[in-house]
Amino acid sequence: MDAMSMYQEQILDHYQNPRNHGTLDEPVTIRREEYNPLCGDRLVLEMRVVDDKVEAVRFRGHGCAISQAAMSMLSEEIVGKSVDELKQLQKQDVLDLLGIPLSPARLKCALLSLKAVKAGVYGVPQYDIDEDDE
Numbered sequence: 001m002d003a004m005s006m007y008q009e010q011i012l013d014h015y016q017n018p019r020n021h022g023t024l025d026e027p028v029t030i031r032r033e034e035y036n037p038l039c040g041d042r043l044v045l046e047m048r049v050v051d052d053k054v055e056a057v058r059f060r061g062h063g064c065a066i067s068q069a070a071m072s073m074l075s076e077e078i079v080g081k082s083v084d085e086l087k088q089l090q091k092q093d094v095l096d097l098l099g100i101p102l103s104p105a106r107l108k109c110a111l112l113s114l115k116a117v118k119a120g121v122y123g124v125p126q127y128d129i130d131e132d133d134e
């Protein structure tokens with residue numbers, strides 16, 4: 001199997017079997033919802049930060065394979081990291097996890113996950129999450 005097919009298989013696997021999927025038990029330190037206005041896809045990310053380290057992560061939502069797989073991959077990546085390390089995460093880190101070239105439209109899908117993490121740790125205000133709207 002070539003490298004590209006391997007990455008595509010991994011994306012599919014994360015999409016079909018998302019890691020850290022669901023709702024985090026309390027206490028939840030950071031809860032953030034992001035959505036892509038172009039397609040309506042959304043992510044709700046929850047993190048528990050203890051002693052400045054991410055102890056647990058859960059996410060839910062719906063969307064295309066790239067948006068959900070990227071969040072699944074990133075969720076594994078961020079457990080154990082400090083808040084400062086989360087602030088340092090770059091677009092390229094998410095692209096490296098996915099490992100395949102993306103069109104500009106797909107880039108938005110991939111970066112929805114990073115947006116949720118960044119906006120969450122920086123405490124960007126947002127409207128209340130409607131838990132029924134899934």
Ligand code: FES
Nearest residue numbers: 039041064067109
């Ligand atoms: Fe909606 Fe990818 S098509 S996030």
